Amino acid sequence: MLIYISRRLLWTPVLLFVAGLFIFSLGSVAPGDPAELMAGQRADPEAIARIRDRLGLDDPFLVQYTRYAANALKGDFGESYRYRGRDVIELLGPKLLVSLELNIVSYVVTLLIGLPLGFWAAMRQGTWKDPAMTTFMLLVYALPVFFTAPFLILVFALWLDWIPVSGWSGMFSTHAILPAFTIGVPGAFVFMRYMRASTLDVLGQEYVRTAHGKGMGHMTVNRRHIARNALLPIVTILGFSLAGLFGGSLIVELIYGIPGVSRLALEAVFQRDYPVLTTLTLLGATMLAIANLVADIMYSLIDPRIRLRA
């Protein structure tokens, strides 16, 4: 048990160091000299040489990366190429926080819809309701956000006038409702499917039959024996499913005018502000790695079989 957890704990930093190397080298494949980019169009060679020297661009690649990684650990991800003299993290920080909030609310919506629906569908296996609900949710899941976002704005903000059209004022305001549903409801399909499969597994177990056999009420069996055990395997996919959220939230941020990382990231692509992109990707990878680590450890605490296998 302790061996398993400590092995995972030791592996994660190594994983991140190598992933960082991969991301950093992608960032340095780019054409153009960072010093020239930073100095601007009409800089004299001396100024460029000064910047080169300050950034240590003439050092070997691995030396540059090690320095970058060491600085990153201290929260220093370098300077933006475009916004002179501003640290990348200072640019990204506030926007990242907004994106994070948006993703958290959406995730809550996903779980609150997906898990009960999966359970509901599994309990109705064999009737028409189960496949009908699954197909319906798949239809919703396949619906591109390019449609759902403007459609929801049109209906709820313009026609019904219930909710503000766009903007952002924190995850607990009415501004968050439409974006959260736009991202969260399609994602619910994935959890519904997992929950359904896992509930069906539990339904076949003998302890469920025993519980029914000794005369326990249906509600009690559902809650205590079925739902609780069916939720266990879901823990493992909680981490992984975070990875998929980001792609959808970038589009939604643009359409709803949410001041998240989306616009900054796109600008960075077109203006060749590579430090912004590498930092964003590195932070994303770190979050994902930590989420996976937590999921692994939680699961090993819950299910002893995982521990034994390791």
Next chain:
Amino acid sequence: MNQTGTTASAHPEPSQLLEVDASDSFVRHAWTELRKRKLALIAVCVLLFLYTIGIFAPVVATHDYSETNLAKTQAGPDAENWLGTDRLGRDIFTRVVWGIQTTIILTVITILTASVFLGLALGMAAGYLRGIADIITMRTGEVVAVVPDFLLVLIIAATVRPRIKEFGYWVEDNTFISGVNSSGAVDYIVLGLAFLPLSWFGAMRLIRGQTLAIRDAPYVDAARSMGVGTPTILLRHILPNVITPLIVSVSFGMGAVALGEVVASFFGIGVQPPRPSLGVMIGDVTARTGSAAVETLRSHPEQLLSPIVVVWLMIFCWNILGDALNDILNPRAR
């Protein structure tokens, strides 16, 4: 292993065994089962329809995809322009048809190289050889999997694309090949590279698991003990038994990569104009802002809905098909 040899007489002669065509019965079984599932059958028909349209885009299209008609912009559907015209008077039907082709080319390239080729080769190698091959592929995969998909697409579009473009110009200048950059080949390579990491690892892990499960099966042991070489064992004995889960993952993957292409092109970092793409069309009419998107949805819904319905159908049908294939091919997974 059973070494008594008492049951040997019950087995048919080797020559008879060879006559059984396993692939035929496998395909037939899948088809019979598939026909029982109405929704999956409809999905197959829709996909066949869309893919035929896309492949024969030059024949199906009624106009030139970049031909503008400024006398007739933002027009609704009529006999000449079946789905109306866009802001520049280009025929929407034509652009959707060519957009489907773009998506098909990209999904097929990516899935073939990533899932089918890399996934199979590396998965079987890792699962069968184990040891160092297994460790290297699995660890590499873990590193790549921890990088969020879409951010990887962004970074590759920003940094690797200009390099590939330079290479394209170099090829045009120094060889007889021309039009490398205008054909959109660069976009396919860039997007393919960007989607590669997120497609190969899943397929590889799947194949590796299957290979691990059967590498010590009696019939593989028997083949080994008869002195059959490793390549033959992998191709004749392992491959046919690990391929079914791959079919399912390919079906899901097609929908995922198609969506990835549309999203990347929507942001302007995927397929570049003038080459039409469903994502570019959506990006054009929405201008990537909510107000423009809502305005389009109100005044010219066909401009937004035409590409979106196609994307929707593609993703939905590939998923339905993947589900059905999963039920049919991996009965235990249900």
